[in-house]
Amino acid sequence: MDNKAKMQLVMQMGSGYGLDQGAWHMPNAVTDAYTNIDVQVELAKIAERGKIQMIFFADTPALTSDISNQPPQSPMDPIVLLTALARETERIGLLTTISTTFNHPYNVARQLKALDVVSNGRIGVNFVTTSNPVAAMNFGDKVPSRQERYEQAHEFIQIVQGLWGSWEEDALLLDVENGKFADMDKIQPVNLAGNYLKSRGPLPIPPSKQGQPVIFTAGGSEETLKILGRYANGLYTNPYDMKTASVYREIFREGAKKFGRDPNEIKVFPGIIPSIAPTKEEALARRRQLDRNGDLRGRVQYLGSMIGVPLSYEQIDQPVPEQMLKHAFANPHDPRSPQALELVKTGMTIRDVLAHGVINYHPVIVGTAEEVADFMEEWFVNGACDGFAIQPDVSFDGIRDFVDQVIPILQERGLFHEDYEGTTLREHMGIPYQYGAME
Amino acid sequence: MDNKAKMQLVMQMGSGYGLDQGAWHMPNAVTDAYTNIDVQVELAKIAERGKIQMIFFADTPALTSDISNQPPQSPMDPIVLLTALARETERIGLLTTISTTFNHPYNVARQLKALDVVSNGRIGVNFVTTSNPVAAMNFGDKVPSRQERYEQAHEFIQIVQGLWGSWEEDALLLDVENGKFADMDKIQPVNLAGNYLKSRGPLPIPPSKQGQPVIFTAGGSEETLKILGRYANGLYTNPYDMKTASVYREIFREGAKKFGRDPNEIKVFPGIIPSIAPTKEEALARRRQLDRNGDLRGRVQYLGSMIGVPLSYEQIDQPVPEQMLKHAFANPHDPRSPQALELVKTGMTIRDVLAHGVINYHPVIVGTAEEVADFMEEWFVNGACDGFAIQPDVSFDGIRDFVDQVIPILQERGLFHEDYEGTTLREHMGIPYQYGAME
Incomplete structure (x- = not known):
């Protein structure tokens, strides 16, 4: 056993076919994967077999693309999907994007916390603002200005954290002998109010095994940096080269320090697209x-x-x-x-x-499992990231090949763990238990 | 085989202990049922074994009661719960209450339709307005006036139905050979706008096996009557005596006719609380x-x-x-x-x-399985209802005893079906496939 730092991996899942728009009619694709949740369950189990720390679904509350020739980019509904996966997997973390722009924090706080309890502490949430005009119209709104979206995002996350902490940790008694179900002195309204959002609480839900879900955010802007620094433990990002990735990771870590946080509690995951085959x-x-x-x-x-x-x-x-x-x-x-x-x-x-994927949104590594592992090792050992968000071009092949071929190489090189360190997403990420707002 | 009309049954589940506030510390109760979703799965499976048409969760988006001495009345979250049950049962219908006052129709339409697809067409939704002031404060709002609440409810349901119908029924092609995923000419915005709510659409989801979820509502007011008559196929109601129940059922059926609907497509379910034991x-x-x-x-x-x-x-x-x-x-x-x-x-x-339960919210039938069956037969054959919403005082005993002892008596008397007639909730209820708004 060695004590080298290990990378952490996120497996991005999409609508069940793989991330490439042509994936749905490849020979091994399951044609009805979009509506057939069994496919997502199978894929999640493969990722769990590979000891991947978490799976991730991006989401926008709208049909944002022309689906004449390709599937939608998001699942039918991420909460429904995560619940099925929570019940049918045991260890792997489960992460979804949720818009802070077109939801109310009470509903989001309640659903995510219920899921965190049901999954025994395996939920993460990638909070993003939404500027998509079709999404706005689905909620009868205009797209708020950038400034408003981010001000509202701060209020949203603070209210969600407040609601998550609205029961003290020992509030649930379940004391049958004395007929005491809960200690109401420890279950209190939070009464948080900002300029855009307010909520009274409490939620009807006690802490989960990891306290509450892990917060992620995405992007690389000034505004993202503030959300990351104040509230988040994970960042989904999209640098295209190693040097940019390294520079930005340092900026993110410095940002966390500015808010009095330990930068080691922030994990940065650039997206990469491996396209694996026996030969290049x-x-x-x-x-x-x-x-x-x-x-x-x-x-x-x-x-x-x-x-x-x-x-x-x-x-x-x-x-x-x-x-x-x-x-x-x-x-x-x-x-x-x-x-x-x-x-x-x-x-x-x-x-x-x-x-070669030169115009894809993320770096595409076209080649053998060895070449994919080489790419990942180089970025990781040079401090460009804490791990990767893997976006396989096709499912099942892409996820299975990554798990069966790339993971063993990473493990052999001492770059990836042999098994989960614990049972919760926080334990998988090596970040502390958290309940309520950050100190 | 006889051709007598058969009653339909709803099993109301609550927070996992049974509907009586003292149920959670009865000898056979599972102490942590509130957070342990396995309990709800087990209960649903027992109800399914009894060929019960559907299970039902009431819900309010707030912790509405003092839980010092008793569990909350609603589950942690109904969508999370219904998803787990959808995956782990096969035939039984799955119904939850959703507030039309403190939600946005796009989110509700999306989650329920995804669930209806995932469950192969077994979802129902009990749309109610919410006047609870704590719920209002959870969303930073005041309670709207009664008139506003109901006007908004009509807009809400119309938008949800519109969104549910936003793909034509044959829009999803999955034509691998020709690379045609969907026919975008058949996936269109709905652009519905009222005084309170609006939404563009489309949803990202094709029809389910029953088209879309079945709509229920609850209560007995003038306003309920209009919602029932225009949109719903099921009514949860609370008459205390058979005569009142019969009179109201006639009013409900007449109301449906007024909106040009077949009254046989509206099923009325009064709540009853059986408390079954070998002797009275x-x-x-x-x-x-x-x-x-x-x-x-x-x-x-x-x-x-x-x-x-x-x-x-x-x-x-x-x-x-x-x-x-x-x-x-x-x-x-x-x-x-x-x-x-x-x-x-x-x-x-x-x-x-x-x-004897004289001050309970619903009639309590304290006695043997035979006595419970007698009560149900009398109401049913006298036209007081189309079935019942069963609220067992304790779980598991209450659900198991009802299924194992009362159901066989009802079947023997030709009052309850021997098996599911189909696979969808609409088939269980004998109501037609529906997609989009009612004609």
């Missing part, structure tokens, strides 16, 4: 197969803008012509451009450049 | 045991007000004195008073009168 060529072949069902025309054009030359779809099966390459340069406003340019310069076809 | 004396003994942990002082006083004489707790183990009985009369404003007076006149002790 097979992995690329799979990516090409996935791409066929995506918007390849748009992507060719976008690639052109990344390297400063006009490309057309008709060129897709050719390399970028020599005479164009002379004028090509990496767009300084897009951190993915240097890698794109480098691949273009090797003389591979445009289709193959795209298959 | 044993049943009374159990009721006395339950009462010991209740507010007996208050109840003695209340009994006095029902029969127009001042009673004090010190008299509890004596009959009401002769000289008082001469002046006693049944309070005409309380439908339970005639039964109370009748029992008092038999000369039994005040404690025994109370043990």
Whole structure:
């Protein structure tokens, strides 16, 4: 046994097919995964078998995309889904995004705390503000200004934490002999009121095994930094290169100190997209197969803008012509451009450049399990992160291959734990029990 | 096989102990049932074994009672609970109360429809307005006026139904071969706007096996009548005697006709509290045991007000004195008073009168399974109801004894079905598939 720091892993799940928009009609996809919750249960069990610390669902309270050719990006409903997974898994943490903009904190506090009790302390919540105009219209609202959204987010989280702490920890007595169910002196209204939101409480729910759910947030803005520093233990983020990731992680840790917190209690998880196959060529072949069902025309054009030359779809099966390459340069406003340019310069076809995932939202690691592990090791040992949010391009394959092939390599290298350290999400993350608002 | 009309049954579950406030410390109670969802799963399975059409949870979004000596009346959270039950039962319908006053219809429509898909079409929702001031304060609001609450309830239900119907029934294609996930021409915003609420839609969810959840409502007011007549298929109600029940059922059925609906599509379920034991004396003994942990002082006083004489707790183990009985009369404003007076006149002790449940919210049938079946048969064959909402005084005993002892008698008498007629709640209730708003 070694005492090296271990990375923590988040498995991002989506709507049951894998994160790539073409995943739903790959050979091993379950066609009805979106409405068939058994698929999500199976995937969660595979992740749990791999001792992954938690699974994560992003969510927006709206149908935000055209689903003519691809599934929705979020599950039907994250609370319904998390409950099923809480009942049908035993150890793995369960994390969902919840909007602080279009919900009331009482309902959110109640559902999440009930879930935290039911799951024996395995719930996390990624609190984000919502600026999507369709989501706003679903609630009959306009999108509040950025400033209002974040002011409201602070009130929201403070009220939720207050409500979570509205029973003192020993309020539930269950003393049958003396007929004492609970100590009402220890169950009190919180009466929190801000400019946007207020709530009286108490909730009808005692502490869970980890006290209350773990708070996450997402992004990298000034506003995110304040929410992270004040309330959160986890951050979902999207740097594209290791250096940026390292710089930002330091900023996040400094931010936590500013609010009097131990920076080691904040875990930073950049998203990555592993695309694993026995050989790099097979992995690329799979990516090409996935791409066929995506918007390849748009992507060719976008690639052109990344390297400063006009490309057309008709060129897709050719390399970028020599005479164009002379004028090509990496767009300084897009951190993915240097890698794109480098691949273009090797003389591979445009289709193959795209298959490397150069214009995906997160870094795509196309290759063998070994190569995926190498990428992760490099970022982790260089302090770029505390772990990763893994976004497999396809399910089941992607999750199963990651668990069966990448995890053992990470374990062998001493980079990932052999088993869960405890039973709660807080124990998995190595962060303290918490009840009520932070000190 | 006979073709007699069959009664339908709702099993009301509460917080896991039984509906009596003293139930939680009876010998067979599971002390931690409130937070231990396994108990609710077990109870639901027993009800399902009895072919009960649906189980029901009342809910208020607040801790509404002093829980020093008794559990909360609602579960920790009804959506979390219903999801667990949906996954762990197969046929039984699953019904919860949801407030139309302190929720937004988009969230409610989404969660309930996701649940209806996950449960293969077994969800029902009892939409009620909320006038509880603590609930209002949990949402930072005042209690709206009665008129506002009901106007808002109509808007709420119309928006929910609109959102439920926001995908046409064949919008989900899952056509892998042609890469067509869904037909976006058949997934459209609903853009419903009232004076209180609005929502754009669509939801991200296709129809369930029964189309969408079944709507219930509760009560007996003019306003309830309109909600029932326009939108609902089920009514939870609380008449205390058979004659009142019959009169009201006719009013409800006439109300449905006024809105152009078939009155046979509306099912009326009065609540009853069976307290079953091998003999009436044993049943009374159990009721006395339950009462010991209740507010007996208050109840003695209340009994006095029902029969127009001042009673004090010190008299509890004596009959009401002769000289008082001469002046006693049944309070005409309380439908339970005639039964109370009748029992008092038999000369039994005040404690025994109370043990008969004369001041409970619903009729209490204290006696053998046969006596419970007799009561139910009389109401049902006289047209007082379409079935009953059974509120067992204690769990597990109450649910198990009802299923194992009362159900077989009802089946033998041809009053209750031998098995589920289908797989969805609509099929269990004999009401048509529905999708979107009513015609």
